[in-house]
Amino acid sequence: MTMTTTQLEQQILDHLREQYAAPPESTPETTFEALEYDSLVVVELSLSLGKMYAVELEDAEIKEAGSAAGLAALLLAKGVTGVTG
């Protein structure tokens, strides 16, 4: 079943909370800068999200996405419909 944008944003936000120390009060719009993510987080996300959603992600695309909401939009644009791995 295809996820809605809101569901995907929440799923990615949960991933950032569980694996990347995003605090409980973060929202899908909270920026990577506000989360104080260093440049390695971009690489780590390309790997973990790439595996979760079976999709190729470039570091530059992730950096530009800039937030959980941006990542959701990026994944939807790549045809992602939900978690596969």
Added chain:
Amino acid sequence: METTVTGLGAYLPARRVTNEELSALLDTSPEWIESRTGIRTRHWADPGTATGDLALEAGGRAIKSAGLSPGDIDLMILATTTPDHRCPATAPDVAARLGLGPVAAYDVSAVCSGFLYALATAHAHITAGHAAHVLVVGAETYSTILDPGDRTTRVIFGDGAGALILSARDPDDEPGPGTLLATDLGSDGSRPGLIRIPGGGSREPAGTDRYFRMEGRAVFKQAVLRMGESARRTLARTGWDTADVDRLVGHQANVRILTALADHLGIPAERAVVDVDRVGNTSAASIPLALAHAAEHGRLTPGDRVLLTAFGGGLTWASAALTWPDVTPG
């Protein structure tokens, strides 16, 4: 013939360098170093101590650990990026100082994949019937090739040496733990710029940049992907599932790479051996140092299914699977 691990030795030079000490000399902080790499300390050899000196110590300990004498060793293979000289190789000198006699002795050059490249090579010699006991050493003095002003490498790399003894076993003999079950090696030479020492070789004989250079972020991603693929090939050869792996011992480059690798393979993070916090990235020495430390601290028990994997300059990658032997580090 089967190949079994029968001995293990490790050696670190005495001088321990903290993040605080490096932060006083470079534009960085202990918090930045630790959050970015997981490294807290590394060991650097004193001036006048070369890679061969560290290899000598580790090799001697491994021979003792195996309950062998130097004369029992038929072959020595040394993996290093920091040989004592460009010529000759470091292995013959160390073999002579260990009292091995006129055995074959050579260096293997595969940067951080070097130890597993050497291990796979030793395994091939044993299964071909060339040797009954092989000394495999990973030894480095990266402190001699680090640019004092380059914080991207200066805080990461450390010195040290580790060694294993591989011994031939007749498959008809009583089975026991310690068998090397499978290996995988690979390379991609299309991206030499990611990890290199630019000058001083035949490409740039008068080149003045003799320091070790690395593109950290590009290497991070390649490392996880290539170690992941290589590890999966090795697991397919053993018939193990990732759930069967008791210990994942990755090349100790950066704790975040190890975490990403465990996640990528679907292996619980607590099964990954972490030693990089203590010794930094010791390149070819990293895996045997991690094995020795894990064995000494009860993180490896005989019979454990162990997956080793490494990635390094070249680019190169390698992995191996074994059951952990009943062995005490020398």
